[in-house]
Amino acid sequence: MNAFYSLIFVFALVLIALFGVGAAHLSYFFGVILPLAAVIVFIVGIVLKVLGWGKSAVPFRIPTTGGQQQSLDWIKQNKWDNPSTASQTFIRMVFEVLFFRSLFRNTSVSLRNEDGVPVVAYSSAKWLWLFALMFHYSFLIIVLRHLRLFMDPVPFFVPVLDFMDGILQIGAPRLYMSDLLIVVGLSFLLLRRLVVPIFRYISNAADYFPLLLILGIALSGIYMRYFGKVDVIAIKELTMGLVTLSPKVPAGIDASFYVHIALVSTLLIYFPFSKLMHMGGVFLSPTRNMPNNTRIVHHENPWNPDVKPHSYEAYEDDFREHMIEAGLPVEKQA
């Protein structure tokens, strides 16, 4: 049902945009006001969220790592899985952010009976890693390619991406590999939750909705490029107006574009309040971004109150007269 509600909601968004532009002629709202508001919510929301995280307590180093920690000289340390210095930790973070190393180490557990004896087996499970990588990098390439609509003159890397992405030279306009791969990646991530009973049990609407929303964005973009055909130059006039803050809505823009931009705006608005914040959160993962140096560096709890040391001599200096008066022994007479 969670998946169903999410699907209905994405369909509703599409219909709202379609009717909003087609019947109610709200093209200025959907083309200018909604996207600009969405970008503001996106930026401010993410900044506030990350600052909020920054204010929370930082735990003691958590060495939940998959390798030999720094030890005696003759024991080889696994520097990238169990780093003890900042630069080694940086490399671990690079692997995490760029190559999803934690997902790569994913395992699956199976329990079976062998002659009445239960046997637990762990095996490597790389599918999630593979399709997650496929989806994220396709999305990145697609976002960077879109800069052609937001920058003029178009920066140097866009033609390079465009050439590599369309190198198969299939059809006109050329087929982008990233368009195919993002749909394949998203479909796997969605089917995984729908088909595997364990994942379906733990999946909420908040898990299905972003997948379906991004799938909707991808499919509406694919529709515009390969099937519906839109006036790209008119759209660039609109997007350039957005990015230079001198908005206008030129004539001749199809409804499919407004559906696309309404879904993208929804994604941007939804982003800071959802699981999608793992984009910022991955950099603040305490098990990944802290070196395992608890035996090398003294850790002081940062929110301890500032208590000055107070020796017995100083204590006696403070209270000597009262102590003598009360008949208590003192080391130094007044």
Next chain:
Amino acid sequence: MQYGGKIVIGLVIFVGLLLLPTVYDLGAGSAGYKQPKLQMPAPPNDKNCVEDTEWMRKNHMQLLNDWRDWVVRDGKTVYVNSHGEEFEISLQNTCMKCHNDKEQFCDKCHETAEVTPYCWDCHLAPKGAK
């Protein structure tokens, strides 16, 4: 805030990257960007373009791709447009009869939309080709 310096640096980089297109465009003087004006030569005969302008703006790449397949692979040389008019399927003899300046016509939009069609890998470009 602990590690506040690093977190703030990260956020500044993030927001900076998002604002980069705006800064770039304002720096390049692209504020008030307008669609490029195309040179529309007077047709040498009474005929209009093979299809309506609005349709061509969106679909010309598909049409050219279809034309290539029809001529080269199927041997079909006559195109009947949506008004029932007949045209010879030929880039050189039909399209470029009127649109005879690549720099002033094709390139105008293709450059700003960063589209690099491979027409001229085989075809002789009209004047204005490099």
